[in-house]
Amino acid sequence: MEFPNYLSIYIFPxxxxxxxTILIDIGSSIGASPGDLGLIFTFYPAGAIVGQLTSxxxxxxxxxxQIFLVSYLLLIPISIALSFSRxxxxxxxxxxxxxxxxxxxxxxxxxxxxESKIKNKDRLMTVALTFYPLGAFTAPFIASLVVNSxxxxxxxxxxxxxxxxxxxxxxxxxxxxxxxxxxTEKREKIDLKKIFHLPKKNIMFLLxxxxxxxxxxxxxxxIIWSPTFFRIERFLDVKTAGYVIAIFWIGIIVxxxxxxxxxxxxxxNLLLLILTLFAIIFTSYSIFAPTGNQIFIGMGLAGMxxxxxxxxxxxxxxxxxxxxxxxxxxxxxxxAYTGKTIAPFLTRFISRYNMTFSLLIAIIFLGISLILVxxxxxxEKR
Numbered sequence: 001m002e003f004p005n006y007l008s009i010y011i012f013p014x015x016x017x018x019x020x021t022i023l024i025d026i027g028s029s030i031g032a033s034p035g036d037l038g039l040i041f042t043f044y045p046a047g048a049i050v051g052q053l054t055s056x057x058x059x060x061x062x063x064x065x066q067i068f069l070v071s072y073l074l075l076i077p078i079s080i081a082l083s084f085s086r087x088x089x090x091x092x093x094x095x096x097x098x099x100x101x102x103x104x105x106x107x108x109x110x111x112x113x114x115e116s117k118i119k120n121k122d123r124l125m126t127v128a129l130t131f132y133p134l135g136a137f138t139a140p141f142i143a144s145l146v147v148n149s150x151x152x153x154x155x156x157x158x159x160x161x162x163x164x165x166x167x168x169x170x171x172x173x174x175x176x177x178x179x180x181x182x183x184t185e186k187r188e189k190i191d192l193k194k195i196f197h198l199p200k201k202n203i204m205f206l207l208x209x210x211x212x213x214x215x216x217x218x219x220x221x222x223i224i225w226s227p228t229f230f231r232i233e234r235f236l237d238v239k240t241a242g243y244v245i246a247i248f249w250i251g252i253i254v255x256x257x258x259x260x261x262x263x264x265x266x267x268x269n270l271l272l273l274i275l276t277l278f279a280i281i282f283t284s285y286s287i288f289a290p291t292g293n294q295i296f297i298g299m300g301l302a303g304m305x306x307x308x309x310x311x312x313x314x315x316x317x318x319x320x321x322x323x324x325x326x327x328x329x330x331x332x333x334x335x336a337y338t339g340k341t342i343a344p345f346l347t348r349f350i351s352r353y354n355m356t357f358s359l360l361i362a363i364i365f366l367g368i369s370l371i372l373v374x375x376x377x378x379x380e381k382r
Contacts, residue, residue, distance in 0.1 A: 001174060001175065002112070002113060002116065002128070003170065003174065004068075004109075004167055004170040004171045004174055004175055005109040005110075005112050005113050005128065006109075006127075006128055006131045007131070007163075007166075007167045007170065008068075008102075008105050008106065008108075008109035008167060009106065009109060009110070009128055009129060009131040009132050009135070010131040010132070010134060010135040011102070011135065011160075011163055011164070011167065012048075012102050012105075012106055012132065012135065013132055013133075013135040013136040013139055014135045014136075014138065014139045014142065014160070014163070015044075015098060015102060015160060016040060016041065016044040016095060016098075016099070017135070017136050017139040017140070018139040018140065018142050018143040018156060018160075019037075019040060019143060019156070020041075020139070020140055020143075022143045022144070022146075022147055022153050022156070023037050023038055025147055025153045026153050029086070029153065030085070030086045030087065030088060030091070031086075031088075032088040032091075036088060037088065037091065039092065040091060040092065040095045041224065041344055042341060042344050042345070043092045043095050043096045043099065044095045044096065044098065044099035045099060045337050045340050045341045046096060046099065046341050047095070047096035047097060047098065047099025047100040047103060048099040048100065048102060048103035048106065048337055049103065049333075049334055049337045049338060049341060050100055050103065051099065051100040051101060051102065051103020051104040051105075051106070051107075052103040052104070052106060052107050052330055052333040052334050052337065053330060053334050054104070055067075055103065055104040055106075055107035055108060055326075055330060056107065056326045056327055056330050058104065059326065064108055064112065065171065065172075065175070067104065067105075067108055068105065068108060068168070068171045069168055069171065069172065071101050071102075071104055071105050072105070072164050072165075072167060072168040072171075073168070074101055075098060075101055075102070075161075075164050076161055076164060076165070078094055078097055078098050078101070079098075079157045079158075079160050079161050079164070080157065080161070081094055082094050082095075082098075082157050083154040083155075083156075083157040083158065084154070103333075103337075106333065107326070107329060107330055107333060109128075110125075110128070110314070110329055110333075111325060111326045111329055112175075113125065113128045114315075114318060114319070114325050114329065115325065119264075120263065120264035121264075121315045121319055122263040122264050122268050122271075122311070122312060122315045122316070123260060123263035123264050124315075125311040125312075125314055125315040126256050126259070126260065126263055126308050126311040126312070126315075127256075127260070128311070129310060129311040129314070130253060130256045130257075130311075132310075133249045133252040133253050133256075134253065136249055137246065137249040137250070137253070140242070142156065142159060143156055146159070195321055195327055195328070196321075198321075201320050201321060203379060204320055204376055204379060204380060205317060205320045205321075205328070207372050207373075207375055207376040207379065208269075208313060208316055208317040208320070208332070208372075208373075208376060209317055209331060209332055209335040210335070210372050211272070211313060211369045211372040211373050211376070212310075212313040212314070212317065212332055212335050212336045212339070212369075213335045213336065213338060213339045214339065214365045214366075214368040214369040214372065215276070215309055215310070215313065215336075215339070215365070215366060215369040216310075216335075216336040216337070216338075216339030216340045216343070217339040217340075217342055217343045217346070217361075217365040218283075218361070218362040218363070218364070218365035218366040218369065219306060219309070219310070219340075219362070219366075220339065220340045220343035220344070221343045221346060221347050221358075221359070221361055221362045221365070222283060222302075222359065222362035223245070223248070224343065224344060224347065225347040225351070225358060225359055226244065226245060226248070226286070226299075226359060227241040227242065227244060227245050228241075228351075229287075229355060229356075229358070229359045230244055230295060232355060233355055233356065234289075234292070234295065236292065236295075240292065243296075244295060244296065244299050245299070247296050247299045247300045247303070248299045248300070248302060248303040248306075249303060250300065250303065251299065251300040251301065251302065251303020251304045251306075251307065252303040252304070252306055252307045253307075254300075254303075254304060254307075255303060255304035255305070255306070255307025255308065256307045256308055256311075258304070258307075259271075259307065259308045263308070263312075268312050268315065268316040269316060269373055269376050269377050269380065270377065271308065271312055272309065272312050272313065272316070272373045273370065273373050273374060273377060275305055275306075275307070275308055275309050275312070276305075276309060276366055276369055276370045276373060277370060278301075278304070278305035279302060279305030279306050279309065279366055280305075280363055280366050280367060280370065281305070282298050282301040282302035282304075282305055283298075283302045283305070283362055283363055283366065284363055285298040285301070285302070286298030286299050286302050287356070287359055287360065287363075310336070313332065313336065314329065314332050314333070314336075317329075317331075317332040318332055339365075346358075346361060347359075347361070
């Protein structure tokens with residue numbers, strides 16, 4: 001029953017990360033450099049932030065089913081337009097709009113999952129958000145398959161359209177008869193005073209939201225910049241650098257599977273503390289590892305450290321209060337994706353002066369997140 005929601009999470013990274021391996025192909029076709037075209041990775045998350053912030057307001061006028069079906073219907077002409085676009089500016093505009101639509105869908109799908117009758121939300125969110133690294137892992141292979149099969153890069157967007165239509169059909173046929181009716185009911189207008197009515201819990205929520213913000217800067221900096229860093233500083237070839245980041249995503253998927261039995265049994269903020277510390281240790285190991293084999297080991301273990309951090313931040317932040325999960329989830333995702341949007345600019349700026357430090361900032365921001373989580377644990381005990 002939750003599978004369409006999982007696929008909504010799965011398509012989010014595929015829609016923009018699939019172009020990461022074919023920037024040169026697209027750039028040569030439209031007359032743009034890969035560096036300029038790479039700003040897609042800023043415009044798409046920026047659109048997603050606005051979509052996540054405004055998503056909850058659509059529920060007062062439309063049912064969730066209407067929001068899902070209209071959103072996916074709108075993505076079809078946008079995908080077609082991307083396949084025909086020959087303008088860099090149009091790419092930025094269309095990816096911003098696509099990011100906005102999928103940002104709306106992202107919050108709606110996650111809220112569906114949180115409002116299910118399954119009590120162990122930490123485990124449920126970890127299962128659901130595992131579809132994000134699955135999407136991120138498969139995205140480059142889909143694009144490479146298109147190009148290596150002698151198809152033009154435009155064919156990628158037709159594959160995305162097929163996936164979009166499939167998800168819309170699954171929503172309509174699998175979830176329209178859902179017993180809890182969360183897809184067919186409209187919501188009352190949001191009263192923030194009724195949600196944020198306990199000052200002590202407000203402080204706990206603020207600490208978690210800030211922790212997610214700084215974690216996302218460190219996480220994104222490490223993911224988007226480590227292949228370039230290893231190519232320049234450790235002299236890895238393109239293929240090996242691609243395998244390195246693939247090992248990282250595999251570490252995330254394996255880590256979530258390993259941690260699944262412990263979620264809901266160990267307090268979320270304690271797991272956040274342990275995993276953040278684990279991620280800091282093996283991120284540092286990966287950066288300073290002298291050989292290729294040690295880099296692979298470090299990246300795999302670092303991925304296991306990062307594995308459940310994002311879903312734990314989201315589930316713990318959005319369940320601070322019993323009511324208003326949609327609003328809490330919206331704020332949590334907006335906080336995290338603001339960090340993701342800032343990260344590319346930081347790495348690009350710092351790398352001009354010091355290549356190693358451009359990746360070390362991942363450890364610095366993870367350290368800040370560790371302090372905030374520790375403060376949350378201390379505050380909760382008091």
